[in-house]
Amino acid sequence: MTHPGAAFTMAITSLPITIDRVRKSFGTYVALNDVSLEIAAGEFLTLLGPSGSGKTTLLMALAGFVRPDSGSLVIGGRDVTRLSPDKRDIGIVFQNYALFPHMSVIANVEYPLILRKVPKAEARTRALAALARVKLEGYCDRNIAALSGGQRQRVALARAIVFEPRVMLMDEPLSALDKNLREHMQFEIRRLHDDLGITTIYVTHDQREALTMSDRIAVMDAGEIQQIATPSEIYHRPNTRFVAEFMGEANILPADLLRRDGGETILGMAMIRAESFHLDPAEIAGSKVAVTGTLTGKAFRGENWLLNLKTASGGDVMLSVPATRSAGCAEFQPGQELTAFAATAHVHSLPEGTAP
Numbered sequence: 001m002t003h004p005g006a007a008f009t010m011a012i013t014s015l016p017i018t019i020d021r022v023r024k025s026f027g028t029y030v031a032l033n034d035v036s037l038e039i040a041a042g043e044f045l046t047l048l049g050p051s052g053s054g055k056t057t058l059l060m061a062l063a064g065f066v067r068p069d070s071g072s073l074v075i076g077g078r079d080v081t082r083l084s085p086d087k088r089d090i091g092i093v094f095q096n097y098a099l100f101p102h103m104s105v106i107a108n109v110e111y112p113l114i115l116r117k118v119p120k121a122e123a124r125t126r127a128l129a130a131l132a133r134v135k136l137e138g139y140c141d142r143n144i145a146a147l148s149g150g151q152r153q154r155v156a157l158a159r160a161i162v163f164e165p166r167v168m169l170m171d172e173p174l175s176a177l178d179k180n181l182r183e184h185m186q187f188e189i190r191r192l193h194d195d196l197g198i199t200t201i202y203v204t205h206d207q208r209e210a211l212t213m214s215d216r217i218a219v220m221d222a223g224e225i226q227q228i229a230t231p232s233e234i235y236h237r238p239n240t241r242f243v244a245e246f247m248g249e250a251n252i253l254p255a256d257l258l259r260r261d262g263g264e265t266i267l268g269m270a271m272i273r274a275e276s277f278h279l280d281p282a283e284i285a286g287s288k289v290a291v292t293g294t295l296t297g298k299a300f301r302g303e304n305w306l307l308n309l310k311t312a313s314g315g316d317v318m319l320s321v322p323a324t325r326s327a328g329c330a331e332f333q334p335g336q337e338l339t340a341f342a343a344t345a346h347v348h349s350l351p352e353g354t355a356p
């Protein structure tokens with residue numbers, strides 16, 4: 001059945017965002033320490049960081065619910081720093097949906113349009129179009145209480161896009177969902193973004209979610225952006241130890257611990273991801289490094305084995321061996337000496353001053 005709403009096309013204009021030296025303190029605590037960030041029109045940017053790093057405060061400043069002490073927020077060339085939230089044309093999706101539980105699905109989605117005094121018939125058509133976008137056309141008359149978590153989150157998305165916002169802000173929208181649904185919704189949100197092209201800022205503390213969804217990731221810690229780059233760059237070429245360790249199993253080793261076999265010289269501290277190690281050097285074409293240690297622990301995790309080595313100088317090395325090439329791992333015994341190899345292309349030098 002073709003729904004009348006499906007014929008309505010959404011007219012969304014993507015806008016760039018400039019965040020310039022935004023500062024926010026709560027008492028003596030500096031939650032945002034002169035944060036600057038440029039977000040391109042139509043980009044999907046994720047703010048990623050541990051609890052308390054300032055992600056939500058930055059998002060709330062953009063939405064207009066937190067007033068910065070100094071600095072400016074510019075959306076599409078318009079300075080919105082002093083504008084009230086309702087004047088900013090921003091769609092917002094929070095973790096707890098904030099839907100009206102006693103109202104039907106369609107009434108929830110129409111609500112932002114009714115607030116903006118859109119005539120009733122047009123509001124209905126546009127709400128149906130937004131529901132079609134999130135594949136909930138058949139649920140118009142259901143009560144929110146009769147929906148699953150994933151369906152509620154879709155209604156929240158439809159409500160956020162229905163007034164054709166120029167910017168979308170999402171704060172941990174999937175954290176209440178179970179793992180499978182969460183992973184499914186990550187793709188759904190990204191698809192919706194790609195269809196509509198709305199400039200989106202997404203907050204999460206989940207590294208994998210950030211890697212899966214984003215054009216770029218801004219890693220935050222203690223009210224500052226530590227690094228902003230593509231997911232691949234952030235993962236493989238972190239610019240600080242904090243980013244390296246926050247983004248996955250990172251081994252930070254003094255470079256002189258690594259035995260070199262041709263290739264460039266590595267100076268200072270080196271980062272090697274756990275999955276970059278191989279037990280069989282023949283698996284690596286080209287120059288490689290090696291590190292030897294005694295096995296202190298091992299764990300089978302389904303898709304891989306995790307092995308812990310202790311080097312002669314007391315350093316810990318973590319290896320992740322895919323189940324598909326893990327022959328022998330089951331028989332390894334604690335105390336056994338093992339040598340792990342990594343391609344020099346997978347050894348990343350961290351800046352000077354990084355402690356072991």
Ligand SMILES: Nc1ncnc2c1ncn2[C@@H]1O[C@H](COP(=O)(O)OP(=O)(O)OP(=O)(O)O)[C@@H](O)[C@H]1O
Pocket residue numbers: 026031049050051052053054055056057058205
């Ligand atoms: N209204 C407030 N009053 C006082 N302190 C606040 C207020 N809002 C935030 N903070 C503090 O500012 C810091 C940053 O908080 P924020 O909510 O931005 O962090 P976050 O990175 O989003 O963390 P989480 O992932 O836990 O939501 C925290 O230490 C928090 O306690």
